[in-house]
Amino acid sequence: GNSVTQMEGPVTLSEEAFLTINCTYTATGYPSLFWYVQYPGEGLQLLLKATKADDKGSNKGFEATYRKETTSFHLEKGSVQVSDSAVYFCALPLSGGYNKLIFGAGTRLAVHP
Amino acid sequence: DAMVIQNPRYQVTQFGKPVTLSCSQTLNHNVMYWYQQKSSQAPKLLFHYYDKDFNNEADTPDNFQSRRPNTSFCFLDIRSPGLGDAAMYLCATSRGTGSDSPLHFGNGTRLTVT
Numbered sequence: 001g002n003s004v005t006q007m008e009g010p011v012t013l014s015e016e017a018f019l020t021i022n023c024t025y026t027a028t029g030y031p032s033l034f035w036y037v038q039y040p041g042e043g044l045q046l047l048l049k050a051t052k053a054d055d056k057g058s059n060k061g062f063e064a065t066y067r068k069e070t071t072s073f074h075l076e077k078g079s080v081q082v083s084d085s086a087v088y089f090c091a092l093p094l095s096g097g098y099n100k101l102i103f104g105a106g107t108r109l110a111v112h113p
Numbered sequence: 114d115a116m117v118i119q120n121p122r123y124q125v126t127q128f129g130k131p132v133t134l135s136c137s138q139t140l141n142h143n144v145m146y147w148y149q150q151k152s153s154q155a156p157k158l159l160f161h162y163y164d165k166d167f168n169n170e171a172d173t174p175d176n177f178q179s180r181r182p183n184t185s186f187c188f189l190d191i192r193s194p195g196l197g198d199a200a201m202y203l204c205a206t207s208r209g210t211g212s213d214s215p216l217h218f219g220n221g222t223r224l225t226v227t
Contacts, residue, residue: 032213043117043203043218044156051213089155099144099210103155 002027006090006104013080013111021075021107023064023090033057033066033073034091034101044089047075080111116140119204119219126194127227134189134222136204142217144210145187147179148203150221156203162187163210191224199226 007022025033032051036044048057050066050073057064062077075088090104118137126132136145144163148156160169162181176198178190191198201221207214 034215036216041220043119043220044205044216045218046215049215094158099207099214099216100146100158100161101216102158105155106153 001095002031002092002102004090004092004102004104007107008105009087009107009109011107011109013109015082015111015113016079017111019075019077019080019084019109021088021090021109023073023075023104025071025073025090025092027071027092028095030068031093033064035062035064035073035075036089036091036103038087038089038106040086047088080109082111082113085109085111117204117206117217117219119202119222121222122220123223123225125225125227126191128196129193132191132194132224134191134202134204134224136187136189136219137185138187138204138206138217139185140206140208140217141184142206142208143184144207144214145181146205146207146216147177147187147189148205150201150203152200159189194224194226196226199224 004025034049035047037047038044048059050057053068055066064075087106087108091101094100146161147159150156159173181187203221204219205216
């Protein structure tokens, strides 16, 4: 089945710094790829997604590009804010196109003023 | 306008005492999922319902059961909780089963086993 490996945290940054969180995957075919965010005390929210190779998902200043050559889907943001402090999860379907997701281990981001 | 609602937010139960967690949704989605998230770990899928069809993950312990009496509600029953079952339990929904149907999560129920 499919699997995902995510950069370990925690990541600590100052406000306005550049963020990269690495995510690589192994999969049969070319499944959709997702980033979810979990703010303190809350459930997960979909941050962005990409459905095919070379697609770029973007939302709230975050971007991730589906790169089949390197089987990666790294999350980036040019200038982080304190409000971005959260845990970020990379995810893809367990197998095929079915919507049962497996998640990476999560990367905790702490942004300081 | 919460769309996936989990109650309670915090649940404390005793070792071996059955406990039920509940989830309701106002999205009228066909699919409902239960995930277990232990501290500092990724959420792990326990099972899901597509309408009334129940789908158990192969490695979900028999101690965990689920019920979906109607479209809006889904329950997670833990028959005999052990200390290792302490976790955040996340309910999620999706309109369909394709990977183009994003999951909508509730805020979770944090279960403590004493």
